[in-house]
Amino acid sequence: MKVAIIGTGNLGLAIGKGILDSNGASSMYLTKRNLDDIKEYASYDKVVLTSDNREAVKNSDVLIFAIQPRHLEAILEDVKDLLTANHIIISVITGFSISRIESIVGSDKNIIRSMPNTAIAVGKSMTCMCSNAIGKSKIAIAQSIFDKVGASMVIPEEQMQAATVICASGIAFWMRLIRATTQGAIQLGFEAKEAQELAKHTCDGAAGLLLASGNHPEEEIDRVTTPGGCTIEGLNEMEHQGLSSSLIQGIVASFEKINQIKKG
Numbered sequence: 001m002k003v004a005i006i007g008t009g010n011l012g013l014a015i016g017k018g019i020l021d022s023n024g025a026s027s028m029y030l031t032k033r034n035l036d037d038i039k040e041y042a043s044y045d046k047v048v049l050t051s052d053n054r055e056a057v058k059n060s061d062v063l064i065f066a067i068q069p070r071h072l073e074a075i076l077e078d079v080k081d082l083l084t085a086n087h088i089i090i091s092v093i094t095g096f097s098i099s100r101i102e103s104i105v106g107s108d109k110n111i112i113r114s115m116p117n118t119a120i121a122v123g124k125s126m127t128c129m130c131s132n133a134i135g136k137s138k139i140a141i142a143q144s145i146f147d148k149v150g151a152s153m154v155i156p157e158e159q160m161q162a163a164t165v166i167c168a169s170g171i172a173f174w175m176r177l178i179r180a181t182t183q184g185a186i187q188l189g190f191e192a193k194e195a196q197e198l199a200k201h202t203c204d205g206a207a208g209l210l211l212a213s214g215n216h217p218e219e220e221i222d223r224v225t226t227p228g229g230c231t232i233e234g235l236n237e238m239e240h241q242g243l244s245s246s247l248i249q250g251i252v253a254s255f256e257k258i259n260q261i262k263k264g
């Protein structure tokens with residue numbers, strides 16, 4: 001698979017790294033205007049660095065657009081005469097609809113809108129995606145790329161905003177929970193570094209238990225809560241202080257904001 005990342009910034013580089021680490025591409029073009037930021041990748045066998053998006057499109061089958069929303073239209077206009085029915089066009093751009101992309105490049109192109117998260121850099125992204133009518137036949141190819149760097153799910157386009165909040169912003173939400181746990185551990189007497197290790201690995205273990213067993217979180221909670229013990233005491237106090245409620249309200253606020261941004 002010949003892959004091009006158009007716009008190798010924070011997310012584009014994370015995707016590129018994830019695909020390279022998983023041997024998911026036979027060649028990879030990385031584009032941006034200022035190549036100094038990614039010059040360390042020049043020494044990779046399969047990688048070509050260029051500021052010429054047209055060169056990248058000509059030499060690749062899978063095109064992953066990871067620029068800021070305000071740049072997409074001009075870049076698509078610039079390359080659209082090179083796009084063919086064989087290209088798989090993947091946009092990771094927040095809030096940019098498939099119909100808007102079709103209006104620039106045509107509805108006869110395979111267009112996939114996907115929302116990975118930054119854990120793609122370590123092979124653990126939860127990536128949601130949807131496609132236009134013609135792109136449905138290629139979505140399995142896109143999934144095979146993103147499954148190498150985590151898990152993927154095909155969803156209707158109407159759910160992409162919600163998926164952005166849960167999976168992309170979700171990385172930030174989970175980081176805050178890990179930070180708060182770290183602060184708690186420091187208050188209980190651990191050194192900051194130790195506290196962070198304890199919080200990170202416990203979080204990883206909790207998610208790992210659910211992924212491996214398919215159990216509901218409450219089932220795993222039941223296994224740790226000794227009647228009259230310290231776990232239920234802590235859990236109930238967290239709920240008295242509104243833990244679940246504040247998380248749900250935060251998620252809903254984030255969703256309302258993303259919909260406002262879309263309308264704006």
Ligand SMILES: NC(=O)C1=CN([C@@H]2O[C@H](COP(=O)(O)OP(=O)(O)OC[C@H]3O[C@@H](n4cnc5c(N)ncnc54)[C@H](OP(=O)(O)O)[C@@H]3O)[C@@H](O)[C@H]2O)C=CC1
Pocket residue numbers: 006007008009010011012031032033034035051053066067068069071075092093094095115116117118168169
């Ligand atoms: N799923 C997620 O977790 C997240 C998704 N996003 C979405 O991903 C997209 C990218 O976000 P992010 O990586 O944070 O943004 P960045 O600004 O870090 O990256 C965009 C890159 O595009 C490059 N660029 C700009 N113009 C061009 C051009 N004409 N040709 C080629 N490259 C160009 C810029 O480099 P240079 O200036 O050198 O050209 C820059 O490095 C956004 O649209 C955002 O909506 C964002 C954050 C999180």
Ligand SMILES: O=C(O)[C@@H]1CCC=N1
Pocket residue numbers: 094164168169
């Ligand atoms: O914060 C944001 O608006 C973007 C979308 C998802 C992650 N970052």
